Amino acid sequence: MSEQANRTARAARGIRGWIVPAGILLIAGLLIVLVVLQLWPERPAHDTAHDSADGITAVPSDQPDLTELEYRDPENVQAAGPVDAPVGLVVFSDYQCPFCAKWTQSTLPEMMKYAEAGDLRIEWRDINMYGEPSERASRAARAAGLQGEYWEFHEALYPEGEHLPENELTKDALVDLAGQLGLDTERFASDMDSAAVRESIQKIAAEGRELGVTGTPSFLLDGRPVVGAQPTAVFVEAIENALVAAEK
Numbered sequence: 001m002s003e004q005a006n007r008t009a010r011a012a013r014g015i016r017g018w019i020v021p022a023g024i025l026l027i028a029g030l031l032i033v034l035v036v037l038q039l040w041p042e043r044p045a046h047d048t049a050h051d052s053a054d055g056i057t058a059v060p061s062d063q064p065d066l067t068e069l070e071y072r073d074p075e076n077v078q079a080a081g082p083v084d085a086p087v088g089l090v091v092f093s094d095y096q097c098p099f100c101a102k103w104t105q106s107t108l109p110e111m112m113k114y115a116e117a118g119d120l121r122i123e124w125r126d127i128n129m130y131g132e133p134s135e136r137a138s139r140a141a142r143a144a145g146l147q148g149e150y151w152e153f154h155e156a157l158y159p160e161g162e163h164l165p166e167n168e169l170t171k172d173a174l175v176d177l178a179g180q181l182g183l184d185t186e187r188f189a190s191d192m193d194s195a196a197v198r199e200s201i202q203k204i205a206a207e208g209r210e211l212g213v214t215g216t217p218s219f220l221l222d223g224r225p226v227v228g229a230q231p232t233a234v235f236v237e238a239i240e241n242a243l244v245a246a247e248k
Helices: 003-013 030-038 098-106 108-116 132-145 150-157 171-180 185-192 195-210 232-247
Strands: 087-093 120-126 218-221 224-227
Touching (some): 087 232, 098 108, 108 232, 132 150, 132 185, 132 195, 171 185, 218 232
Parallel strands (some): 087 120
Antiparallel strands (some): 087 218, 218 224
C-alpha cells in the first residue's frame, strides 16, 4: 500500500461516518468518553458510555463540561474569534491529514464567519500523528502566527482542500512559502526552530493524545466531542443551538 493510501486509511479510522443526523451531534468518540470517565473516579460503576437503541455509542447525560479544555488564551496565535465568545470550537488536526484539508476548505470559512461576528472562539491544535513532517508544518504555522499570519499560512498548507506532499514540508520549502506570503523569513526560520515553539507544539500534541484523540479531524464543539469531518450543516446547527442556549 502506498504512503498516501496508508495516510488516508489512518485518517479514515478517526471518522465515524460523514453524514449523521444533526440530532446526534453530541455523540462522542468512545475513547474520549472513557478518558472523561477516568477523570471522574467517583462515578458509579454503571454510569459509563452505553449503546443507544440505534447502536451508536452515546455520551452519559451527566458528561462533565469539556469547555474547561478550551485555552481561551488571548496570546494564543492559533486561535480566531473573541476570547469570551459564547461558543468554543477546538479542532484537533494534522497537516498531512486529507480530511482535515477538505474540512478546512469546506467548513472552516463558515466557522470563521461566526468567529468574526464574535459568536465563536476557534482554537486549532495539531496532534502530528504522521510524524516529523507534520510537526515541522505545525511549527511553521505557529512561527507564522508569531508574525500575525497564522491563518494565512494555515490555508497555504491546505491549498484547494489538499494537504502538501512531504517534499513540500521540508524546512527550506516552508521558509520559501513564508517568503511568498510576505513574512520575515529570517525571523520565521528562527522561530520555527526555537525551543519555545517546539515545546508549545509538542505540548499541544501530547494533550490531544492524552484526551484519546487518535483520528483527525476531531473536535470539541461547545464542550462536546465531534469525531470526523462532518458536513458543514452539522457544525452550523450545533453552533446555532449553543448560541440559543447561551442566551437563556
